[in-house]
Amino acid sequence: MVSWLGAVQAQDYLGSLWAIGLRMQNATEEAVEQAIADRTIIRTWPMRGTLHFVAATDVRWMLTLLTPRVVANCRWRLEQLELDPGVFARGRKAFMSALRGGRHLSRNAMYKALEALGIATAAGRGLHILWQLAQEGFICFGTRQAKHPTFALLDEWAPAAKAKERDAALAELASRYFTSHGPAMLQDFSWWSGLTMADARDALEMSKSNLVQEVIDGHTYWLSSSVRTPKDERPTAYVLPAYDEYTVAYKDRSAVLDPSHAKRASTGNGIFNPIIVIDGQVVGTWKRRLEKRSVVITPNLFTSLTKADKQALARAARQYGAFLKARVALATHTLAS
Numbered sequence: 001m002v003s004w005l006g007a008v009q010a011q012d013y014l015g016s017l018w019a020i021g022l023r024m025q026n027a028t029e030e031a032v033e034q035a036i037a038d039r040t041i042i043r044t045w046p047m048r049g050t051l052h053f054v055a056a057t058d059v060r061w062m063l064t065l066l067t068p069r070v071v072a073n074c075r076w077r078l079e080q081l082e083l084d085p086g087v088f089a090r091g092r093k094a095f096m097s098a099l100r101g102g103r104h105l106s107r108n109a110m111y112k113a114l115e116a117l118g119i120a121t122a123a124g125r126g127l128h129i130l131w132q133l134a135q136e137g138f139i140c141f142g143t144r145q146a147k148h149p150t151f152a153l154l155d156e157w158a159p160a161a162k163a164k165e166r167d168a169a170l171a172e173l174a175s176r177y178f179t180s181h182g183p184a185m186l187q188d189f190s191w192w193s194g195l196t197m198a199d200a201r202d203a204l205e206m207s208k209s210n211l212v213q214e215v216i217d218g219h220t221y222w223l224s225s226s227v228r229t230p231k232d233e234r235p236t237a238y239v240l241p242a243y244d245e246y247t248v249a250y251k252d253r254s255a256v257l258d259p260s261h262a263k264r265a266s267t268g269n270g271i272f273n274p275i276i277v278i279d280g281q282v283v284g285t286w287k288r289r290l291e292k293r294s295v296v297i298t299p300n301l302f303t304s305l306t307k308a309d310k311q312a313l314a315r316a317a318r319q320y321g322a323f324l325k326a327r328v329a330l331a332t333h334t335l336a337s
Helices: 013-021 031-035 060-071 075-082 083-101 107-113 125-135 165-181 186-193 197-210 259-264 308-326
Strands: 041-046 050-055 138-141 151-152 211-214 219-224 238-239 275-278 281-291 296-299 327-330
Touching: 013 041, 013 219, 013 308, 031 041, 031 259, 041 060, 041 197, 050 060, 060 075, 060 125, 060 165, 075 107, 083 107, 083 125, 107 125, 125 138, 125 219, 151 238, 165 186, 165 197, 165 211, 186 197, 186 259, 197 211, 197 219, 238 308, 259 281, 308 327
Parallel strands: 296 327
Antiparallel strands: 041 050, 041 138, 138 151, 211 219, 238 275, 275 281, 281 296
């Protein structure tokens, strides 16, 4: 699933597990975490300087293609923090010694390894060192330990994979995006990938033989030529996590989110809240409360629901409960003010 999507945004770790699981048949949170432990999918910073899950076989060519521009755009911040090539070289030395042999360390332990060599980690320096060395493909996230993320050496964690020439990598990324995220526009792909519009246009040109296009209201959308229309006429509902690809992977979200509801669905910097989607449209947000062996989902709706909509939402809530292997309770629906 992660390979098909290309990447799954993953700042919210638990939310990103659900983002993967909800797109699979009968997945559980435990099974997705097992895929991490099995090194099938890897969490790192491959695009836009943002955490994503990617397939282990894709991680190196994606980093090579996408991270140089991200690092260049953040050079001013690295200089501001007095982080230069010499500091990063010392950081690589510290982490090689601390992690070699398959060891995993928490973020705080990684900071201690840096400080042992006299490298200050306060004021964001430690995080930017981790970020930079992950961008280079030196480290990545490992498994959780006591609910805390750990780091590992990428060369030990992920199997070596054949490198891709730049054009092949561009074409592959565009094909993955438009096949899994279409219908989408060129500017959506540029936003999602972090590529320049020129590179995004070249990537689309090299991959469009397997795509079809539709022009709607003067805008050109690209999608897979094998898209199928669902036969079930009942409303379809989803409870999506924060940062879900359904919203955050597009520059223009107006097709699924009424502009009048945008502020309610967003924290002010994009679509970051967990959202409720019915028949393709964002109709509200939701929160969860974990209790012993159960989860309570509280919807906050933008509009009233029909009886069929409510039944669809209940089915979506049960799917989330099954993912957590927990009983689920759907709290009374409330209308957002």
